[in-house]
Amino acid sequence: MATPTPIITLQRLAAALTAFLAAFIWLIFMLPSTALATVNTAEQDPLNSFMWPVYRERFLGDATVVFDERVIVNAPEFAEDSGQVPIELDASELEDSGEPITDIIAWVDLNPIPRLFHYSPMSHGLAKLSLNIRLEQASAVRVAVKQGDTWHVGGTYIEAEGGGCTTPGIAGADNDWENTFGELQGRLFANESEQRLRVRLSHPMDSGLIPSQPAFYVQSFELLDQQGQQVAALDIEASVSANPTLGLHMRPSLEGYVIGARDNNGNRFSIGLQP
Amino acid sequence: MKTRFLAGLALLTTPLAASEPVMFCERPLTAQPIAENTWMVEGLREELSTSNCGHIGNQAFIATPNGTILIDSGSSPHFGEALKTLIAQHSSHPVRWVLNTHHHPDHFFGNAAFDEAEHLTLASTRALMARDREALIDNIERLTGRNLARSHIALPDTIEAGEVTLGSYPLMLYAMSGHSGGDLVIMDHSTDVLFLGDMGFYQRAAATAHSPGLQQWQEELNELRGLNARIAVPGHGPSAPPETVFDQTAHYLAWLDQHLSDVANEGLGANHALAVEIPDAFNTIALTKYEFTRSVVQLYPRYEARLLWGTPQ
Ligand SMILES: [Zn+2]
Numbered sequence: 309m310a311t312p313t314p315i316i317t318l319q320r321l322a323a324a325l326t327a328f329l330a331a332f333i334w335l336i337f338m339l340p341s342t343a344l345a346t347v348n349t350a351e352q353d354p355l356n357s358f359m360w361p362v363y364r365e366r367f368l369g370d371a372t373v374v375f376d377e378r379v380i381v382n383a384p385e386f387a388e389d390s391g392q393v394p395i396e397l398d399a400s401e402l403e404d405s406g407e408p409i410t411d412i413i414a415w416v417d418l419n420p421i422p423r424l425f426h427y428s429p430m431s432h433g434l435a436k437l438s439l440n441i442r443l444e445q446a447s448a449v450r451v452a453v454k455q456g457d458t459w460h461v462g463g464t465y466i467e468a469e470g471g472g473c474t475t476p477g478i479a480g481a482d483n484d485w486e487n488t489f490g491e492l493q494g495r496l497f498a499n500e501s502e503q504r505l506r507v508r509l510s511h512p513m514d515s516g517l518i519p520s521q522p523a524f525y526v527q528s529f530e531l532l533d534q535q536g537q538q539v540a541a542l543d544i545e546a547s548v549s550a551n552p553t554l555g556l557h558m559r560p561s562l563e564g565y566v567i568g569a570r571d572n573n574g575n576r577f578s579i580g581l582q583p
Numbered sequence: 584m585k586t587r588f589l590a591g592l593a594l595l596t597t598p599l600a601a602s603e604p605v606m607f608c609e610r611p612l613t614a615q616p617i618a619e620n621t622w623m624v625e626g627l628r629e630e631l632s633t634s635n636c637g638h639i640g641n642q643a644f645i646a647t648p649n650g651t652i653l654i655d656s657g658s659s660p661h662f663g664e665a666l667k668t669l670i671a672q673h674s675s676h677p678v679r680w681v682l683n684t685h686h687h688p689d690h691f692f693g694n695a696a697f698d699e700a701e702h703l704t705l706a707s708t709r710a711l712m713a714r715d716r717e718a719l720i721d722n723i724e725r726l727t728g729r730n731l732a733r734s735h736i737a738l739p740d741t742i743e744a745g746e747v748t749l750g751s752y753p754l755m756l757y758a759m760s761g762h763s764g765g766d767l768v769i770m771d772h773s774t775d776v777l778f779l780g781d782m783g784f785y786q787r788a789a790a791t792a793h794s795p796g797l798q799q800w801q802e803e804l805n806e807l808r809g810l811n812a813r814i815a816v817p818g819h820g821p822s823a824p825p826e827t828v829f830d831q832t833a834h835y836l837a838w839l840d841q842h843l844s845d846v847a848n849e850g851l852g853a854n855h856a857l858a859v860e861i862p863d864a865f866n867t868i869a870l871t872k873y874e875f876t877r878s879v880v881q882l883y884p885r886y887e888a889r890l891l892w893g894t895p896q
Contacts, residue, residue: 385876
């Protein structure tokens with residue numbers, strides 16, 4: 309019992325060795341994933357939302373899915389006005405790196421109508437888009453971008469309403485659409501690499517979820533060249549905010565574009581935008 | 584010379600004997616003397632939350648021979664009660680008049696504690712109170728986690744801008760609208776104190792949700808510069824020389840206005856406006872990032888409407 313304790317016991321040595329091994333193994337595991345930080349082929353949802361497997365299956369089927377940091381989804385950290393939350397998608401880095409992008413699908417995990425839009429950039433659309441959405445509660449917002457046979461998924465998490473000393477939604481209530489219904493306004497901003505279209509359509513986008521208020525919303529936008537050829541298409545759901553305001557990014561076209569829209573009651577709207 | 588009377592101030596009025604500190608939300612509530620017979624109670628430079636129980640806005644009171652004048656009453660009847668106790672420690676006269684600077688809940692929901700007093704505000708402000716009352720109550724209850732006695736949140740009577748005399752005490756009232764659409768600014772020429780309400784924010788970022796326009800707000804601040812006040816009491820943040828408060832509020836509003844215009848004029852979206860680096864000068868102000876985010880989301884569609892769609896604002 310009185311044997312003096314050596315400074316390095318066998319147990320301590322073993323413990324140190326284990327710690328060293330653990331660190332080593334950790335490094336081995338971490339290295340490849342840090343090297344490939346942009347693409348995470350694991351199924352682990354970076355936003356940790358329990359709805360991920362459900363919507364992955366519903367919207368993306370059994371195609372290959374990767375979480376990809378090149379699918380950038382920008383949004384405010386919290387929804388100041390749950391009826392109008394601006395989101396912006398930018399997958400241009402992914403687009404520049406490989407095959408053309410054929411489909412872009414977005415959804416909100418915890419919205420009653422989860423799907424936001426299905427964008428087909430076709431021949432002239434770029435992999436960038438912005439619009440305002442409704443957010444029922446704090447939720448993950450996802451964008452899946454299809455390149456080749458693979459869905460590249462990005463997303464962000466938006467907290468529920470802020471509010472503060474003022475009330476969200478009161479001052480800017482979007483109930484002015486009755487006077488301006490169907491007004492489609494747009495501007496085209498050109499630079500060397502793209503033509504940016506900013507478009508606003510005065511429309512209530514009633515979801516039909518409120519009893520006594522039938523569904524009345526814009527279902528699709530399309531972009532045509534001056535010959536009337538469809539060059540990009542965007543289908544939207546009633547989870548897009550009232551008075552949809554779109555930011556579209558198109559390949560430069562000398563004559564600009566015509567934008568058409570259609571709602572579920574068969575109303576059609578259109579506007580031509582020239583550089 | 585006016586700055587030197589503060590030491591003797593306590594002798595001028597006849598407060599109750601030094602008493603227990605007044606507590607609200609587990610913190611002592613204190614009144615800072617800012618001029619002769621004049622005190623302010625500074626709210627926390629925070630957003631409404633369960634941990635501050637809603638005490639985020641400033642109040643001020645003036646002890647006059649005919650009764651005490653209270654300017655803004657806090658965000659709940661419960662807070663109003665604590666404020667009432669605090670006032671009684673400094674002024675021997677009960678509150679006879681409550682002036683509410685604007686319709687935001689942190690400025691008038693405490694009125695109920697002063698039911699023997701006259702409650703007064705501008706007609707424009709009262710209309711906004713009537714419009715938003717229910718939603719504002721919901722908001723306060725949600726964010727502070729406390730129930731308000733809904734029926735006790737009543738609307739004040741109206742008073743016109745101009746020179747008024749409360750009892751025998753004269754005040755100059757200005758009707759403005761830059762912050763909320765109906766903003767009462769009060770000048771006390773007896774002490775040269777200017778009570779700005781939320782027309783002025785100092786060391787706490789400005790909230791802009793109900794502003795009719797950031798340029799209008801700045802123009803009105805410029806009008807107030809002409810008053811030659813000695814000290815200004817903002818709606819949020821500490822009192823300070825008026826120029827200091829005007830400069831900080833106006834610089835921020837000017838920067839925000841320019842920034843939103845620039846981004847809208849390029850056809851970019853609200854998220855581009857959010858992505859900017861906030862200048863250092865504003866980053867030292869409490870809640871800048873938070874209020875900036877709110878302002879962009881609230882105001883960006885209005886900038887687009889004006890600059891892209893040609894809709895008059
Ligand atoms: Zn306010």
